[in-house]
Structure formats: C-alpha cells, structure tokens
Amino acid sequence: MATIEVLNPATGEKVGEVPLHTTAHCLGAAVTASEAFIPWRQRTGRERGEMLRRAYETMLAEQEQLAELIVRENGKVLSDAKAEVLYAAEFFRWFSEEAVRVDGDLRQAPNGSHWFAITRQPVGVALCITPWNFPAAMATRKIGPALAAGCTVLLKPASETPLTAYAIADILYRCGVPKDVLQVLTPDPPGEAVHALLSLGVVRKLSFTGSTRVGSLLLSQAAERVVNCSMELGGNAPFIVCDDADIDAAVDGAMIAKMRNGGAACTAANRFFVHSAVHDEFVQKFTARMSALVVGNGLADGVTLGPLVSNAQQIRVAHLIAASVDAGATIECGGGITPAPMHGVDATVLTNVSSTNPILNEEVFGPVAPIVRIDSIEDSLPLFNNVEHGLVSYIYTRNVGRGMRIANALETGMVGLNRGLVSDPAAPFGGVKASGLGREGAHEGLLAFLETKYVSTEW
Numbered sequence: 001m002a003t004i005e006v007l008n009p010a011t012g013e014k015v016g017e018v019p020l021h022t023t024a025h026c027l028g029a030a031v032t033a034s035e036a037f038i039p040w041r042q043r044t045g046r047e048r049g050e051m052l053r054r055a056y057e058t059m060l061a062e063q064e065q066l067a068e069l070i071v072r073e074n075g076k077v078l079s080d081a082k083a084e085v086l087y088a089a090e091f092f093r094w095f096s097e098e099a100v101r102v103d104g105d106l107r108q109a110p111n112g113s114h115w116f117a118i119t120r121q122p123v124g125v126a127l128c129i130t131p132w133n134f135p136a137a138m139a140t141r142k143i144g145p146a147l148a149a150g151c152t153v154l155l156k157p158a159s160e161t162p163l164t165a166y167a168i169a170d171i172l173y174r175c176g177v178p179k180d181v182l183q184v185l186t187p188d189p190p191g192e193a194v195h196a197l198l199s200l201g202v203v204r205k206l207s208f209t210g211s212t213r214v215g216s217l218l219l220s221q222a223a224e225r226v227v228n229c230s231m232e233l234g235g236n237a238p239f240i241v242c243d244d245a246d247i248d249a250a251v252d253g254a255m256i257a258k259m260r261n262g263g264a265a266c267t268a269a270n271r272f273f274v275h276s277a278v279h280d281e282f283v284q285k286f287t288a289r290m291s292a293l294v295v296g297n298g299l300a301d302g303v304t305l306g307p308l309v310s311n312a313q314q315i316r317v318a319h320l321i322a323a324s325v326d327a328g329a330t331i332e333c334g335g336g337i338t339p340a341p342m343h344g345v346d347a348t349v350l351t352n353v354s355s356t357n358p359i360l361n362e363e364v365f366g367p368v369a370p371i372v373r374i375d376s377i378e379d380s381l382p383l384f385n386n387v388e389h390g391l392v393s394y395i396y397t398r399n400v401g402r403g404m405r406i407a408n409a410l411e412t413g414m415v416g417l418n419r420g421l422v423s424d425p426a427a428p429f430g431g432v433k434a435s436g437l438g439r440e441g442a443h444e445g446l447l448a449f450l451e452t453k454y455v456s457t458e459w
Contacts, residue, residue: 004188006163009075009307010297012341016073018162018186026154026193029183030202033125033152036180041122041150048148049099052092054175059089059168066136066167068299073161074135075306075343077298080261087423088136088168091441094425095144098446102149114458120450122150123228124204127197129190129218130165131210132158132309133264133365139165141425141440142207143172143182149449151205152181154197159188160309195221203227205449209266211363212389212434230438230448232266232430234363235391238384239269240406242377242397243277246418250396251285253420254369257394259293259347260421262306263367264313266435267392267414267422271360272371273380279373283332287349290369291333295344307344308366314343317366324350324359324370334367355383363389377406385411391431392422413439 002020007013021029040048059066067081074081105118128142139155146153157165162184169184187193197203198221206222208215209232222229239257241250257269274282296303308314318337325331334348350370353359359370374380384393392414397403400417407415413431414422423429428439438448 004159004162004186006073006161008072009309009343016163018166021185021187021193023187023193023196026185026187026197027200029154029185030125030197030200032180033154033183034202036178037122037124037152040152040178040181043150045099045102045148048150049096051172051176052096052099052144052148055172055177056089056092056096058171058175059085059092062171066164069167070135070161070164071298071306073163074132075298075309076261077303077306080306081298084134084137084261087425088134088140090425091137091140091144094441095148095446098145098443099148101443102446102450114456117455117457119453119455120447121453123449123451124151125154125202126151126205126207126449127154127156127194127203129156129194129206129208129210130158132160133261135161135164136168138209139168141429141445142209143168145440145445146205146207146449147172147177147182149446151449154183154185154203156185156187156190156194159186159190162186194218198222198225198227201225206230207440207448208232215436228451230440231436232440233434233436234389235266235268235431235435236270236361236363236387236389237267237392237394237412238410239272239394240377240384240396241272241274241278241282242395242399242402243275244398244402245275245278245396246398247278247281247285249418250282251289253394253396253416253418254286255289256420257416258369259290259305259367262308264308264365266363268364269369269394269420270362270364272369273374273377273384274371275377276373276375279371283349283351283371286369287332290347290349290367293347293367295338295342295346297342305344305347305367307338307342309343311340311343313365314345317345317364317368320359320362320364320366321348321350321368324353324357327354327357327359329353329357329359329370361387381406381409388434389431390433391435392416394420
C-alpha cells in the first residue's frame with residue numbers, strides 16, 4: 001500500500017508514515033462502520049463511558065510519549081504539547097461521564113388527551129475531520145461525544161499530523177473500543193474521498209474543524225444527502241484592552257490568547273485594540289515578552305516558540321507581515337523567518353496598524369500581533385464586529401459590569417473576560433457567523449451526535 005510520509009517541520013526529517021487510503025478503501029470503511037453501528041449503540045452508556053474513562057487514564061499515563069510525538073509531527077514546543085495531551089484527555093473524561101446522561105422527557109399534551117415520550121438516539125456513522133494545529137485535542141473533542149452517544153466514527157486527520165490520530169485510536173482499541181467502531185482514514189488529497197463518503201448515504205453526521213472556505217464547501221456537499229453537520233471554522237478574535245485595564249494582567253492574557261500553540265489556533269487573538277490611554281504601556285510590556293521568545297525545535301532546551309507546520313504556512317504568514325508593513329504598520333519586534341528546513345516565524349508585534357490594514361481581515365494562524373490604537377472602546381464596537389468570523393473575543397477591564405456590557409454587544413460565540421483562555425471540555429465551544437454551526441464540549445457536544453425522537457401515546 002502507498003503511504004504518506006510525515007515530516008518534522010523543525011528539521012525536515014521523516015517522523016513516520018501512514019497508509020495512503022484510496023477512495024474505495026474509505027467507502028468500505030464506511031460500510032463497516034454502518035454494520036458496527038447497531039451493536040455499538042446497543043452497548044450501555046456505562047460500558048461506553050468506562051472505555052472512555054480508561055482511555056483518559058491511559059493518555060495521562062502516556063503523556064510524555066504522546067507529547068513528543070505531537071512535537072515531532074506538528075512542531076509546537078514540548079510544554080504546549082504536554083498541555084494539549086492533558087486537554088485532549090479531559091474530553092474523554094468529560095464524555096465518559098456524559099455517556100450516562102443521555103436525557104429524555106415525558107410530557108402531557110396541552111389538552112390532556114395523550115403523552116409525549118421524548119428520547120434521544122445516536123445519529124449513526126459520524127465522519128469527523130480534524131486539523132493539524134491540535135492533532136490530539138481536536139480528535140478527542142469529536143471522538144469522545146460520538147462514542148459516548150453510541151455513534152461509530154470515521155476519523156480523517158490532517159495529512160500533516162496523522163500519527164497522533166493513529167496513536168489515540170490505538171489507545172481506544174486497548175481500552176475496549178472495537179476497531180470497526182473507530183477507523184482512521186488518511187486519503188491525500190482528501191477531497192474526492194470525503195465527497196464520496198458524504199454521497200454514499202451511509203454517513204449521517206459530519207463534524208468538521210478547519211477553514212471557513214473548506215467548511216462551506218463541505219456544507220454544500222453534505223446538503224446533497226441532508227447530512228447532519230457541525231462546523232467549527234475560522235476565527236479572527238479581537239483582544240480589547242480598556243483604559244481601566246490591569247495592564248500586567250492584560251499582557252499575561254495576551255501572551256496566552258496570542259501565543260498558545262504559537263498563534264496557530266482558531267481562538268488566537270488576531271486583532272489587538274488598545275485604548276490610547278494605556279497603549280504605550282501595553283505595547284512596551286507586550287513587546288518585551290514577545291521579543292524574548294526563542295524560535296527553534298520544540299524538543300530543544302530553551303526553545304519557547306516552535307515552527308509552523310509547513311513551508312506553505314511560513315510563507316503565508318511572512319506575506320501577511322509584509323503586506324501589513326506596506327499598508328503602514330511598524331514592526332516593533334520580530335518580522336523575520338528561519339531558514340530551511342525549519343518553518344519558523346519570529347514572534348512579531350506590529351504597531352501603527354490602521355483600522356483598514358488588510359491583516360485585520362485575515363486569520364493569521366501564526367505568531368503575529370497587530371495593534372490598533374483606539375480612543376473609545378464603546379464607540380469601536382462596530383470595528384470589533386466588522387469581520388466575517390465570530391468565534392471568540394477577549395476583553396480586559398477592571399469594571400466587570402462594563403466588561404459584561406461589551407461582551408453582550410460582541411458578535412462572537414465565546415468571550416474571555418479578563419481571561420486569555422476560553423477552551424474547556426465542560427464549556428460549549430463554538431462561534432457565530434462564518435465561524436461555524438453548533439457547539440463542541442459540554443452537554444451540547446453530546447447532543448450534537450444525538451437525534452431527538454418522540455413517541456405519542458395514550459394510557
């Protein structure tokens with residue numbers, strides 16, 4: 001069988017290889033998943049939940065090995081990779097508990113003539129497509145609720161980072177999940193195979209995390225068979241620093257919101273809006289922190305910023321910086337890229353960024369922070385909202401009431417109020433506008449893989 005080689009983005013060395021699956025293989029896997037669905041859904045929620053709980057414990061026990069694998073195929077620094085493994089494992093723990101909480105309801109008709117017995121049933125075969133930036137967490141955030149609900153899963157990871165998906169599948173197999181219930185598929189390029197899967201009539205759920213462009217295409221393909229869809233798409237988060245903010249806290253939050261995963265996160269702060277009263281202090285302190293980051297191999301001592309996943313991503317981010325400077329921005333720190341074979345970009349702070357600078361309309365997905373000086377927070381709300389995405393926003397203010405008023409006016413599905421991190425398995429993750437459909441995590445994440453059925457009855 002042909003294979004896909006996985007390369008280390010820091011060294012260019014081969015990390016491993018995975019099967020290059022044909023479209024025919026993928027369709028055969030879908031049929032197998034369909035046949036496995038009935039016996040899997042008939043397992044009790046307790047049985048499925050205990051498998052997920054064992055997988056959570058196994059991931060904790062194997063954190064070091066998993067984290068090293070993530071660094072070698074993804075490029076992020078080891079501390080980020082270890083944090084990702086813990087975060088990813090938490091989805092298995094959370095949904096191991098949710099597996100026994102598939103709720104129902106019993107209601108009497110308003111006229112008293114009969115009853116509604118309302119239940120929830122698993123959707124069926126779920127096609128789960130994950131990106132390269134969080135190869136463990138994006139997989140467990142979908143696998144966990146799907147298996148807990150009683151669905152069978154076809155997992156299609158990014159071709160840049162498939163080894164982590166196979167490692168997580170192996171953990172689940174060791175913890176009791178049958179191999180026909182969870183199958184990893186690695187077609188490359190994936191377009192033909194995914195379209196064929198959606199057209200087959202077997203896949204009943206599509207859960208996709210990735211770009212808005214690809215998500216929109218998949219929605220159109222899913223519409224042909226009216227496939228149930230969840231979409232976690234792009235983000236372009238504003239980071240808002242009010243005139244009454246605690247600047248040291250805001251800088252701490254900015255380093256998390258911007259530089260978690262080296263800026264390659266849909267939740268990353270992409271647009272910094274800082275009130276003129278505190279602008280200079282924030283820029284000085286934030287630039288000092290950013291300029292201290294060291295780009296290199298994520299497994300090396302002293303390295304605090306890993307490379308991007310590919311040369312294409314490196315070139316894309318470098319072009320965004322250059323275009324921003326051409327539009328009038330000033331580089332406070334960074335701006336450079338590392339030579340081949342490493343795909344690194346220096347941590348970059350841009351100031352004198354006008355509200356029309358083109359970088360503000362892009363999901364940077366890299367370690368670049370453009371800062372816009374503003375004179376009024378409340379008057380700038382249209383500026384914060386005037387993008388196609390609406391995933392997350394960040395606000396720093398000492399006045400929590402003011403912060404809540406701003407949060408309510410922001411067109412995003414999540415808001416970090418005096419926090420630079422919003423991701424939590426127990427919270428409903430997702431956005432509005434072009435940032436997607438539905439929610440992942442929390443009880444809502446389980447409901448995404450369930451259909452509601454009601455029985456009308458009398459007694």
